[in-house]
Every structure is written in C-alpha cells, then in structure tokens.
Amino acid sequence: MTWEQTTDETITASTTQQWITLICNDSASISQRDLEIMNYRLDNILFIAIGVIVFCAIGILINCLSFCAVKRIKPVMNSYHILLLNLTIADLILYCIICLMALLTVIETAGANRIERFIEIIICNLASSYCIINILFDIPKVALFSSILTIFGLVLNLHIAIVYPLQYSTVVTKRRMYIFNTLSWLISIILGELETIASLIETAISPNTDLCYFVNEKRITMYILPAVVGTVGCVTLFLNIRVLQEVTKSLKNVRRFSTQEAKRTSNKLKLAKTCICLFTTFVVFWCPYVVGSIINNNSLDTLVFLIIAFIILLLNSVINPFVYGLRLSEIRQSHMRIYRKMCPWFCGEKETKNVILRGERDRVSSIRANREHVSSIMDDRDHAQSMRDNRDHVSSVRDDRDHASSMRDDRDHANNVREDKDCVRNIMKRKEHVNQSFQVTQL
Numbered sequence: 001m002t003w004e005q006t007t008d009e010t011i012t013a014s015t016t017q018q019w020i021t022l023i024c025n026d027s028a029s030i031s032q033r034d035l036e037i038m039n040y041r042l043d044n045i046l047f048i049a050i051g052v053i054v055f056c057a058i059g060i061l062i063n064c065l066s067f068c069a070v071k072r073i074k075p076v077m078n079s080y081h082i083l084l085l086n087l088t089i090a091d092l093i094l095y096c097i098i099c100l101m102a103l104l105t106v107i108e109t110a111g112a113n114r115i116e117r118f119i120e121i122i123i124c125n126l127a128s129s130y131c132i133i134n135i136l137f138d139i140p141k142v143a144l145f146s147s148i149l150t151i152f153g154l155v156l157n158l159h160i161a162i163v164y165p166l167q168y169s170t171v172v173t174k175r176r177m178y179i180f181n182t183l184s185w186l187i188s189i190i191l192g193e194l195e196t197i198a199s200l201i202e203t204a205i206s207p208n209t210d211l212c213y214f215v216n217e218k219r220i221t222m223y224i225l226p227a228v229v230g231t232v233g234c235v236t237l238f239l240n241i242r243v244l245q246e247v248t249k250s251l252k253n254v255r256r257f258s259t260q261e262a263k264r265t266s267n268k269l270k271l272a273k274t275c276i277c278l279f280t281t282f283v284v285f286w287c288p289y290v291v292g293s294i295i296n297n298n299s300l301d302t303l304v305f306l307i308i309a310f311i312i313l314l315l316n317s318v319i320n321p322f323v324y325g326l327r328l329s330e331i332r333q334s335h336m337r338i339y340r341k342m343c344p345w346f347c348g349e350k351e352t353k354n355v356i357l358r359g360e361r362d363r364v365s366s367i368r369a370n371r372e373h374v375s376s377i378m379d380d381r382d383h384a385q386s387m388r389d390n391r392d393h394v395s396s397v398r399d400d401r402d403h404a405s406s407m408r409d410d411r412d413h414a415n416n417v418r419e420d421k422d423c424v425r426n427i428m429k430r431k432e433h434v435n436q437s438f439q440v441t442q443l
Contacts, residue, residue: 059095073331073334079174097140240276
C-alpha cells in the first residue's frame with residue numbers, strides 16, 4: 001500500500017492504520033514516488049496555509065477599522081451599535097485564531113526535513129495530532145456561534161423597536177445589551193467546546209481511557225452547528241418578514257400626514273434592509289458548510305468540500321463590515337473621521353486639504369443630522385406625551401360618561417321615590433276620605 005493509493009481511497013480505519021504502521025515501523029519502505037507525492041501534498045498545504053494567512057490578515061484589518069468606526073460613532077452609541085461592536089469582536093477573534101493555526105501550519109510544513117517532521121509529528125502520532133487539531137478547531141467555532149447569536153440579536157432588537165415602539169425604551173437598554181452579549185459568548189463557549197467538555201467528563205469517569213479517544217470518536221459539532229444555524233435562521237427569517245410588513249405599513253400611513261414621521265420610518269426601513277442583508281449573506285455563506293456537515297461520509301471528496309465551504313464561510317465575516325458600513329450613515333461618517341486622521345500620513349498636501357474640506361462638510365452635515373436626531377427625539381417625546389394625553393382624555397371622557405350615567409340613575413331613582421311618596425300620600429288621603437264617609441254613615 002502506497003501513499004498515493006491511500007489518498008485516493010475513502011478514509012477508513014483499516015487502510016489508514018495499515019499505511020501508518022507501514023511507514024512508522026519501516027521508514028525505508030517509503031518509495032521515492034511516495035516521497036515526491038508527499039512533498040507535493042506538503043507544498044499544497046503550505047500554499048493553502050499562506051493564502052489563509054493573507055486572507056485572515058485582510059479580514060483582521062477590515063474588522064479593526066470597523067471596530068474603530070463603531071466605537072467612534074457620534075453622538076452616542078445605541079443598543080444597535082453595541083450589537084454591531086460585538087459582531088466585529090467575534091469576527092476579529094475568529095480571524096486571529098484561524099491566522100494563528102495557519103501560521104503554525106506554515107512553520108511545520110516549511111523548511112528543511114519537513115517530510116521527516118511531518119511523518120514523526122503528524123503521521124506516527126496521528127491520534128494525538130488529530131485530537132489537538134479537533135480541540136483547536138473548536139475554538140473558532142465559539143466565535144462563529146457568537147456571530148450567529150449576534151445577528152439574531154440585531155434582528156430581535158429591530159423587531160422590538162418597530163413592532164413595540166412604546167415599550168422599546170424600557171425593554172431594550174444598554175445594560176441589557178451588554179448582558180445579552182455576555183450570555184451569547186457563554187452559550188457560544190458551551191456549544192463550541194461541548195465535545196471537549198463531554199470528553200473531559202468521560203475521562204474523569206473512565207480514568208484508564210485517554211482524553212483523545214473521546215475527542216476523536218465523538219464529533220457532534222458537525223450536527224450541533226447545522227442545528228443552531230437552522231433554528232436561528234428560521235426564527236430570524238420570521239422576524240425579518242414581520243419587521244418588513246410593519247415598516248411598509250407604517251410608511252404608507254405616515255406619508256399622508258407627517259414628513260418628519262415618514263423620514264423616521266424610512267430610517268427604520270433602512271435598518272430593516274440592513275438586517276436583511278446581514279441575514280442574506282449569513283445564509284449564502286453558511287449553506288455550503290451546513291450541507292457538507294449534514295452529508296459528511298468521511299470521504300476525501302467530502303473533506304475537501306468541507307474545507308472549501310469553511311473558507312467560503314469565513315467570507316461572511318469580511319462582508320459584514322461592508323454591509324453595515326456602507327448602509328448606515330453614522331458608521332460611514334465615523335469611517336470618514338478615521339480616514340481624515342490617517343490621511344496626513346500617506347496622502348499629499350492637496351489631497352489632505354480636500355479631505356479637510358470634505359471633513360468640514362461632513363461635520364456640518366453631522367451637526368444637522370444630530371439636530372434632526374434631537375428634533376426627532378423631541379417629536380417622539382411629544383408624540384408619546386400626546387398619546388398619553390389622549391389616553392387620559394379618553395379615560396376622563398369615559399369617567400364623565402359613567403358619572404353622567406350614575407347621575408341619570410340617581411335622578412331616576414329620585415323620581416321613583418317621589419312617585420312612591422305621591423302614591424302613598426294618595427292612599428292616605430283615600431283612607432281618610434273612607435274613614436270620614438264611614439263616620440258620616442254611622443251618624
């Protein structure tokens with residue numbers, strides 16, 4: 001059995017074990033053809049690892065800029081921006097860990113004697129190497145789960161703001177958003193490291209068994225990830241549909257009455273479309289990996305498909321900053337402020353002056369936007385006050401109606417009492433008349 005035969009077959013326990021035993025027990029049995037193929041495969045691994053490092057470096061740069069832009073939003077950050085900040089942090093952690101793993105791969109597959117190191121470290125200790133790879137690969141999944149839950153939080157936040165606008169300020173607060181982010185990370189850690197935690201528990205129960213035995217045997221993340229993605233995706237889709245319906249209906253109603261109210265509703269519609277764009281990119285980039293995880297049959301073709309699908313999945317974290325960075329005006333202005341501060345380092349004098357002029361125009365527009373924002377807040381407050389006044393007026397009218405009804409009842413009761421008194425008086429008069437008639441008759 002040669003390396004070429006093993007790599008062309010479906011990966012099974014028997015073929016893999018026969019090939020490992022052959023190489024590790026007798027390294028001289030490796031033919032020159034096997035060495036050439038192994039060297040070629042290591043070159044491919046090295047090339048892929050370098051590409052992943054470059055890709056992750058771009059992702060880290062983009063998400064760092066996005067983090068700074070969200071952090072520098074003026075005048076203040078709201079609950080929506082706090083969730084975007086958490087999404088950026090999750091994407092940053094994901095790219096940093098993937099970049100570190102790719103860098104370790106480059107170190108192990110480059111330089112002299114790399115084939116000997118590969119045989120000694122990876123092949124002859126396949127169980128422990130596979131165990132370490134599985135444990136390390138669970139760490140990026142923590143960031144992936146956090147990204148999923150954060151996108152769900154963004155849609156849920158917008159759903160409450162549009163469907164229940166009067167309760168939004170009391171239900172959604174900054175403190176609760178920070179609590180939501182903390183809980184999302186705790187849930188992500190539990191889901192991402194569930195296999196390692198279960199393996200540690202089983203190792204404690206069976207001390208004679210190695211930890212890596214349980215880690216290598218039980219890979220339930222392949223089923224947890226599609227389940228979480230499917231559940232969150234369905235709930236998020238339902239919330240998006242309801243948000244769109246409410247915003248569209250509100251926009252049709254307010255266009256006939258108030259221009260300011262129509263503008264605020266248009267901004268809500270823009271936020272809703274941003275959430276839908278985030279959800280769409282989430283579905284598009286996650287579907288291949290979810291499908292590959294479901295149909296996984298431990299073949300080399302499926303393994304290659306899963307690797308490609310995972311790389312496509314990583315694109316989602318690069319696209320997200322462009323989605324909300326281009327669609328939300330406050331984040332665009334924050335990016336421009338960062339660009340103006342960095343421009344003197346690498347721009348010419350003329351370009352710097354143009355940037356300063358654009359910055360002044362943006363500052364004026366930002367002041368106007370802030371003024372409109374304050375005006376909209378005041379309008380919302382006045383609208384809420386008017387609604388409370390209307391509610392109090394309706395309540396007072398209802399009380400007046402009840403009071404008038406009670407007064408009518410009292411008047412009717414008084415009339416009935418008066419009629420009863422008249423009736424009794426008439427009866428008494430008749431009785432006196434009868435008595436007088438009886439006395440006259442006796443006389």
